[in-house]
Structure formats: C-alpha cells, structure tokens
Amino acid sequence: xxxxxxxxxxxxxNTTRDGEAEDDGLVNSQTSVGLGLGSCSxxxxxxxxxxxxxxxxxxxxxxxxxxxxEDLSQTPGDDLRRPVLGSYPKKKYSSQMRAFNPGWYQQYSxxxxxxxxxxxxxxxxxxxxxxxxxxxxxxxxxxxxxSTWVKAQKTLQTHNVSTVHRYxxxxxxxxxxxxxxxxRICNALDEGHSKAVRENREYxxxxxxxxxxxxxxxxxxxxxxxGEESSNRGNFLEFLHSVSKFNTTVAEKMANCAQNAKYTHHxxxxxxxxxxxKMLRDQISSDVRDAEMFxxxxxxxxxxxxxxxxxxxxxxxxxxxxxxxxxxxTPADGLDAESLLALIKNTLTKCNINYKQxxxxxxxxxxxxxxxxSGVQERFRREVPQALYVHCHAHRLNLVLTDCVGKIQTxxxxxxxxxxxxxxxxxSIVHNVFLQKQKELEPLKPPLELxxxxxxxxxxxxxxxxxxKKTLPAIHATLQALISQQGARLRTKAKSIMALLDGQFVxxxxxxxxxxxxxxxxxxxLQSPNxxxxxxxxxxxxxxxxxxxKRNETxxxxxxxxxxxLCAKTGINTHVQDSLLVFSRNSSLTHRQGNGNHLPHCKISxxxxxxxxxxx
Numbered sequence: 001x002x003x004x005x006x007x008x009x010x011x012x013x014n015t016t017r018d019g020e021a022e023d024d025g026l027v028n029s030q031t032s033v034g035l036g037l038g039s040c041s042x043x044x045x046x047x048x049x050x051x052x053x054x055x056x057x058x059x060x061x062x063x064x065x066x067x068x069x070e071d072l073s074q075t076p077g078d079d080l081r082r083p084v085l086g087s088y089p090k091k092k093y094s095s096q097m098r099a100f101n102p103g104w105y106q107q108y109s110x111x112x113x114x115x116x117x118x119x120x121x122x123x124x125x126x127x128x129x130x131x132x133x134x135x136x137x138x139x140x141x142x143x144x145x146x147s148t149w150v151k152a153q154k155t156l157q158t159h160n161v162s163t164v165h166r167y168x169x170x171x172x173x174x175x176x177x178x179x180x181x182x183x184r185i186c187n188a189l190d191e192g193h194s195k196a197v198r199e200n201r202e203y204x205x206x207x208x209x210x211x212x213x214x215x216x217x218x219x220x221x222x223x224x225x226x227g228e229e230s231s232n233r234g235n236f237l238e239f240l241h242s243v244s245k246f247n248t249t250v251a252e253k254m255a256n257c258a259q260n261a262k263y264t265h266h267x268x269x270x271x272x273x274x275x276x277x278k279m280l281r282d283q284i285s286s287d288v289r290d291a292e293m294f295x296x297x298x299x300x301x302x303x304x305x306x307x308x309x310x311x312x313x314x315x316x317x318x319x320x321x322x323x324x325x326x327x328x329x330t331p332a333d334g335l336d337a338e339s340l341l342a343l344i345k346n347t348l349t350k351c352n353i354n355y356k357q358x359x360x361x362x363x364x365x366x367x368x369x370x371x372x373x374s375g376v377q378e379r380f381r382r383e384v385p386q387a388l389y390v391h392c393h394a395h396r397l398n399l400v401l402t403d404c405v406g407k408i409q410t411x412x413x414x415x416x417x418x419x420x421x422x423x424x425x426x427x428s429i430v431h432n433v434f435l436q437k438q439k440e441l442e443p444l445k446p447p448l449e450l451x452x453x454x455x456x457x458x459x460x461x462x463x464x465x466x467x468x469k470k471t472l473p474a475i476h477a478t479l480q481a482l483i484s485q486q487g488a489r490l491r492t493k494a495k496s497i498m499a500l501l502d503g504q505f506v507x508x509x510x511x512x513x514x515x516x517x518x519x520x521x522x523x524x525x526l527q528s529p530n531x532x533x534x535x536x537x538x539x540x541x542x543x544x545x546x547x548x549x550k551r552n553e554t555x556x557x558x559x560x561x562x563x564x565x566l567c568a569k570t571g572i573n574t575h576v577q578d579s580l581l582v583f584s585r586n587s588s589l590t591h592r593q594g595n596g597n598h599l600p601h602c603k604i605s606x607x608x609x610x611x612x613x614x615x616x
Contacts, residue, residue, distance in 0.1 A: 068126065068143065069116040076127040076175060081112050089118045091149060098149035108156055110169065119145025120152075122159065128171035129164055138162070203253045207263050210239040211272050221269055237264065284314065284325045285352045291316040294353070295360035296387070297324070298344055298369070298376075300332065308332040310340065312347045315360075322530060327351055337368050337376045344376070358387045364395040390533070397523055414508045415453060417500045418464060421475070422450045424497055429490070433481055437474040462520035465513040472509075473570045476501060501572060503563070510563040514550075518543050 072081050088099040100120060104111050112121045122129075122141035129142065140146040141159055148155070159165055214221050214235050223234025232238065244251035254262065288294050297313040310332050315324045328347050333339055348355045361377055363369035369376045370391060377389035405411045425434050438447040448471050451464040468475065479501070482494035522543045526536055549555070567573075 068121065069114045069145075071114050071116050072112055072121060073123060073127070076172075077179070080110075080123050081114070083113060083115055085115070091147070093150040096150070098152075100147075100149060101152070104152075104156065108160060110165075110172075111156075114145060117145050117147070119147040121145055122165065122168070124168035124172045125165055127168075128175065129168040138164070199249045199253070202247070202249045204263065206240060206243050206247065206250045207268075208272060208276070210236055210243070211269060212276065213239060215273060215276070222266065236269065240264070281327060281351050284327065287318050287323070287325075288314055288316050288353050288357075291318065293317075293357050293359045295362065296344070296348075296355075296358050297362045297392075298340075299364060300335075300340075308335060310343055310347075312344060314353065322532065327353075335368065337371065337374055337379055340368065341376050341379045344380070356384055358384050360388050360390060362390045362392050364392055365399060397519065397526065401519065410508075411512075414505070414512070415461070417505065418468065419453050420500070421468065421497060422452050422464070424493060425450050425475070425478070430478065430482065434471075434474060434478045437477040437481070438471060441474050441477065462513070462516040465509060465516060469509055469513050469566070472501075472506075472566060476570045476572065501570075503567060503572065506567050506570070506572060507560070507563040510566060511559050514559060515547065518546055 071083075073079065082102075082105050084102055088102075090097040090099040092098075100113060100118070104120070110122050110124045112123050112126075113119075114121065120141075122138075125138070126142045138159060140155075146152070146155060211221070219235050221234060221236040223230065223232055223237070226233045226237055233241070240250065240254060244254055294314045294316040297315060298310060299313075300308055300310050303309050308331065309329045311329055312327045313324060314327060315322065317323075328351065330343055330347050332343060345355050358380075361380055363377060367375065370389065372378055381387055381389065405415065425431060435447045438445075448467050450471070451467050453461055453464050476498075479494045479498045483491055483498065485491055522539060525531060525539055531539075
C-alpha cells in the first residue's frame with residue numbers, strides 16, 4: 001500500500017495564528033500516478049481507491065502534520081460527513097463568541113465538518129485535488145482543518161474561487177458521472193443475469209411439476225413418437241405443451257432453447273425423479289430417526305418383466321399420529337430367507353435407518369418369510385430380539401376365505417358360475433345388449449359393469465356379487481333377448497347360462513353378498529394405514545360375532561325373503577322355497593355348538609364357511 005506524503009509548508013506571510021493558511025499551505029501527494037489518497041484508520045492505512053485524475057509525480061519529502069480525523073469521509077466513494085448538532089463548540093475572539101455555522105452546508109456543497117477537531121474541510125480538495133511538485137494547495141481545508149470562525153466567511157469565499165479548488169470540483173463531477181455510468185452498466189448486467197436466472201428457475205419448476213404429476217398419477221412419461229410432427233408426444237411433453245399455452249417463459253424455452261438445454265431428455269427425467277425420491281426418503285428417514293422406533297412391513301410382487309420386486313414399508317409415530325410410508329422397490333437377487341434378510345437390512349441402511357430400532361415386523365404367510373426356524377422373521381429376531389413378528393391380518397383373512405370356500409363344492413360351483421357370467425357379458429355384442437337393457441329397465445340410473453373375481457383377494461369378491469345382484473333383472477332380460485336371436489352359437493351359450501340362473505343361484509347370491517359385505521369392510525379396514533393392532537383384533541372379533549349371529553332361523557328367513565323378492569323382480573320362476581332343501585332341518589343334519597344352540601346345517605354352507613373362517 002502506498003502511503004501519502006506530507007510536505008513541509010513553505011513560508012507564508014499570510015499564515016494565521018492557528019496555523020491555517022488562506023492562500024497557501026501543506027500539500028499531500030501519493031507515490032503512484034492515478035491513485036487517490038490512502039485514508040488513515042485505527043489499524044493503519046486503508047486501501048487506496050482509484051482516482052479519475054492523472055497526477056503529477058510526488059515530492060520525496062514528508063511531513064509530520066496531523067492526519068484527517070476519522071469522522072470525515074475516507075475515500076472518494078464515501079458520502080460527505082455533515083453532522084447537524086444542536087449547538088457547536090464556540091471560540092472567543094476578543095469580545096465575540098463564534099462557532100461553526102451549519103448554514104454553510106447549503107451555501108457550499110463541498111463543506112465537511114469534523115466534530116473531533118471542531119473544524120471544517122473541503123471534500124473535493126481532499127479527494128480530488130491536484131497533488132505533486134509545484135502544485136499549491138490549502139492544507140487548512142485538506143489536512144489541518146479550518147476553525148478560525150471569525151474569518152470563516154471570507155476564507156470560504158476565497159477558497160471557493162481558487163484555481164486548485166475549481167479543478168478539484170471538476171474532477172469530482174467527472175468522478176460522479178463515471179461512477180453513475182458504471183453503476184448503470186453493472187445494474188443492467190445484474191438485471192440481465194437475474195432475469196435469466198428467474199426464467200431458468202421458472203422453466204425448471206414446470207419440468208419438475210410435470211415429472212411430479214406423472215409420477216404421482218403413475219402414468220408413463222414418454223410417448224411412442226416424440227417428434228414435432230407427432231400428434232401425441234407422450235404425457236410429459238404434452239403436459240409441458242399445455243403449460244406453455246399459459247406461460248410465455250416455458251413457451252419461449254421450449255421453442256428456442258438448444259436441444260441440450262431443454263432438460264426434456266429421458267436421462268434428465270430419471271435424474272430429477274431420483275432427486276425427488278431421495279428428498280422424500282431423506283424426510284422419511286429423518287422422521288423415523290426422530291421416532292426412535294418403527295415397524296417393518298415387507299412384501300414381494302412380480303413386475304411385467306417377471307422380475308421379483310421387494311417393497312419395504314416403515315410404520316412409525318410422528319407427533320400423535322401413525323404414519324405408514326413406502327421406502328423402496330428393490331429387485332430380489334434371491335428368494336431364500338438369507339438373501340431377503342440381507343436385502344431388507346441393506347435397504348434400511350441405504351435410507352439411513354437403523355434396523356436395530358425395529359420393534360415389529362409384518363409379512364405374509366409364506367414359509368420363507370414367516371418360518372419359525374429359518375424364516376426371515378426368525379433370522380431378523382436373532383439380531384433384533386424386540387422385533388416381534390405379526391402375520392398380516394389382511395393376508396390371513398384372504399387365506400382363510402380361499403381355503404374354506406375352495407373346500408366346499410357348492411360354494412366353489414357358485415363362484416365359478418359368477419366368473420362364467422362375467423366372461424360371457426364381456427364380449428362386445430352381449431355387452432351392448434346388456435347396457436341397452438339396463439337403460440330400458442332403469443333409465444334414471446347409470447349402467448353398471450360386471451366385475452371379475454379376484455384370484456388372490458377373496459374379500460374383494462363383494463363388488464362382483466353386488467354388481468350381479470343390482471343388475472340381475474337386466475342380465476335375465478339380456479339372456480332372453482340373445483336366446484331369440486338367430487346366431488346358433490351365441491343362442492346356445494345364452495341358454496346354458498340362463499339355466500344357471502335358478503332359485504338356488506339367487507339364494508346363494510343373496511347369502512354370499514350379505515356375508516361378504518362384512519368381510520369386505522373388514523378387509524378394507526385391516527389394510528388401512530391408520531389401524532392399530534388392538535383395533536384389528538377388536539374388529540375381527542366383532543365381525544366373527546356378527547357372522548355367528550346370522551346362523552339362526554331368523555337370519556335364514558330374512559335371506560330367504562330377500563332371495564324370493566329378487567326372483568320376483570327378475571322374472572325367475574323357480575321358487576326359492578324349492579331350493580331351501582339346502583337348509584334342511586332334518587335332525588340327522590343338525591349339530592350342536594358349544595353354546596347349546598341347535599343350528600341348521602346347510603348344503604351350500606356359505607354361512608358356515610365365513611363363520612368358520614373368522615372363528616379360526
């Protein structure tokens with residue numbers, strides 16, 4: 001850093017008694033051309049500021065004169081220091097008391113005042129005055145400060161018109177012009193950069209929102225053809241195109257950006273989705289760590305490529321609520337207990353979840369998962385003893401219903417008839433006639449579709465049975481219409497299915513619809529993420545008790561009346577009473593339960609099936 005030099009004052013007959021000079025004084029200069037004065041601070045000299053004026057070479061002598069006080073401006077970029085006080089220190093001149101006049105601020109734009117030295121200075125001469133050999137400058141307004149208030153008015157007038165001062169004022173004005181011009185350029189550059197950043201962020205928000213929407217809806221991103229000539233470029237690009245109709249920034253980016261700057265490539269899509277997934281997993285992991293304990297739910301399913309995917313779910317407390325969050329789909333390298341256990345632990349570790357904090361584990365009933373000797377649950381408990389195993393109640397309900405119904409021939413035949421009915425009414429010709437008959441019979445109600453049975457979720461068969469029960473009159477009318485047609489093949493199938501719709505079928509339909517209504521509610525509730533273990537047990541016992549109560553003559557009579565009414569509405573001539581042989585009360589077919597009630601034994605055994613299932 002260059003230090004400014006203080007030169008010894010030349011002899012001057014006009015020097016006042018306080019050391020201030022009216023026309024002459026000390027000059028200061030710097031040792032490099034084109035730099036402003038360095039300013040003094042408590043720890044040394046501050047860094048020099050660029051000066052707009054080219055100066056002459058400095059003199060080589062120094063002086064011990066005092067430096068400008070710290071309460072003045074230190075660099076050319078600083079504002080003038082013009083403190084306004086209630087009263088200023090006064091000095092006595094003969095019989096008069098004089099002080100600094102703040103009115104000089106308005107009269108002279110260059111005046112600065114130092115409260116430390118009770119002196120005024122010239123801002124222009126201090127920062128922009130010419131310095132160097134042969135340059136005359138008044139040190140009273142640059143270094144020492146002027147405080148002879150009795151001569152202040154005359155001295156200010158004289159300094160204001162001096163050549164050195166006018167040169168400094170011109171340099172100051174030029175500095176302000178250049179500074180303002182440079183500021184405008186910088187501001188323009190900053191504004192352009194800020195605008196580009198805002199537009200890029202707005203465009204990326206649209207990209208991320210499109211990816212978030214498609215991911216949440218579970219729909220494909222890419223289309224068959226994504227070129228400009230394609231009428232449908234896929235969900236992702238079509239979503240952005242729709243947004244661009246209302247957002248000019250997105251429209252401009254998609255139309256004019258280079259291909260490598262549009263961020264629509266599938267690798268960018270994968271990266272953004274992976275980042276969103278990581279953010280979600282990080283939040284879940286943080287919540288699980290805060291909870292300090294969690295339950296683990298694991299299941300396996302096969303994707304369309306026949307690859308086994310293992311899903312890992314954690315259940316934990318946050319505040320007063322129970323949350324159940326999906327963590328990861330992980331391809332299974334092996335389906336043995338050891339491989340699955342390693343996969344579960346690795347998944348939890350990657351998500352920054354300590355598997356040692358697990359207090360419960362819930363799987364299906366597969367032997368590899370629930371085995372008591374070498375299953376996943378037993379291997380996991382060897383490492384985490386507090387992780388109790390719970391067999392998934394929803395799976396248990398489904399397994400019980402499947403096994404029990406499959407062992408009763410009459411019930412199995414009934415559900416086979418239901419599936420045959422669905423398959424026949426799924427063909428286009430039959431389906432059109434079916435919809436037409438529904439509109440004719442129920443013009444004010446929307447048409448219903450028959451539902452297919454589920455191979456794995458028997459508790460969901462209720463929707464299929466309910467659809468048949470509501471549309472049975474239309475089904476019967478459709479079959480009658482098809483029987484009267486000329487097509488032999490279709491007519492033969494319609495006759496065969498019509499033969500299935502007898503009184504026994506209606507009775508079984510009414511019975512199973514009533515039973516599965518309870519199990520459907522139980523199944524849905526057991527799969528709710530807000531259900532706790534005690535509530536699950538209470539609900540199972542409640543449904544079991546409800547089904548047990550249906551095994552009496554009153555419930556049987558009620559089911560018989562409903563079936564008889566449905567036959568009358570449909571037009572089925574077979575009397576339900578003829579089918580009640582399946583509920584024979586022959587003493588040889590009855591059996592006594594532990595509660596002492598004589599219960600009718602039914603051939604179709606629908607009530608026995610479900611009651612036995614849940615009681616099990």
